[in-house]
Amino acid sequence: MSLLLDGKAVAASYEKELSRRVTALKARNGGQTPILATILVGDDPASATYVAMKGNACRRVGMDSSAIRLPASATTADVLAEIDRLNADPTVHGILLQHPVPAHVDERLCFDRISIAKDVDGVTSHGFGLMALGEPAFGSATPAGIMRLLAHYELDVAGKRAVVVGRSPILGKPMAFMLSNANATVTLCHSKTVNLEAEIRRAQIVVGAVGKPKFIRSEWISDGAIVIDAGYHPGGIGDIDLDGLIERCAAVTPVPGGVGPMTISTLIAQTADAAERAYPVA
Missing domain, CATH: 3.40.50.720 (NAD(P)-binding Rossmann-like Domain)
Structure with missing residues (x-):
């Protein structure tokens, strides 16, 4: 009988530690809640479900999720503008562009617009290169x-x-x-x-x-x-x-x-990492 790799149970155990980390972070940053911003382009029901699951996971550990929904008609320029806004927002610590986007949107261009400091889903070319070289980066x-x-x-x-x-x-x-x-x-x-x-x-x-x-x-x-x-x-x-x-x-x-479950757990953990880097221990 083989070992069953129970990602659901492992993710649940990690959430307890994440909750403690988020509580400690809020104690030193004036109570500001770490935020993961999710961008959903179009109305694909599976993608909407995944975004909702990620938001729920954030809230279970004391973080928050800002869900941005763009219509299926949104252009590459529309998505880039939203990413630029989130990059510039100091209250947002992680940015997720839900994959896949509609075919007319240049997904790679949009991925690479995400600030590497907020690339908690590990999708940028810069982050990929650092990871491949064994350098510190948020992994996919x-x-x-x-x-x-x-x-x-x-x-x-x-x-x-x-x-x-x-x-x-x-x-x-x-x-x-x-x-x-x-x-x-x-x-x-x-x-x-x-x-x-x-x-x-x-x-x-x-x-x-x-x-x-x-x-x-x-x-x-x-x-x-x-x-x-x-x-x-x-x-x-x-x-x-x-x-x-x-x-x-x-x-x-x-x-x-x-x-x-481990994908979502890792995304949330890396968002917590990004928030902690924004508010380092004195």
Whole structure:
């Protein structure tokens, strides 16, 4: 029987410490509540749900969330103007532009407009570069959450062969660099990889981040592997077919309840970090 990596329980335990940190911060900054500003462009119901969940998590630890909703017709210039306003607002400590934005909006340009001091979701090119070089930066929230989950369960990745399936700039690519920085030997694969099954069979750590339901078949994964499913699709399905893996792998994340709660937990923790940097201990 494998170890179930319960992200929901781990995130809940971290919230207690975050609450203490926020209380201490308010005691030294005149009672000002740390704020995460979220920008939602359009009316995608899944994105609206995610934004609401992040706001609820903020409030559970004594922080606040400012939700900005822009219509689907908003232009790149509209989004940039909103980001500029938030960058200049000293009461806002973190900025999240909910992904994805409508196709006509230049998402990368908007991401890179976010001040690196407030890039708590780890989406800027500047932040990515610093993270890849092993320099201090806010990591992209989902892969950073996965690294926190592995650390919580004392699963050392050093020296292990890891395969990351998916190469998005906010999940697969930063995941590969984070694992490499932690001394894993990493292969970055994707939907066009030739003989993907063979690459996965060699892996001691498998991260599914391709965005396709059950794209990675359970029989491709070797016994004793650590299995991280970063996908989520309607019906509670991930990127990996988890059937039979619990009986023969070293550790597995459930879907839901594995990676998702750790993403939100990391986003909130990094917002608290940003607020603490704005009000350092004297």
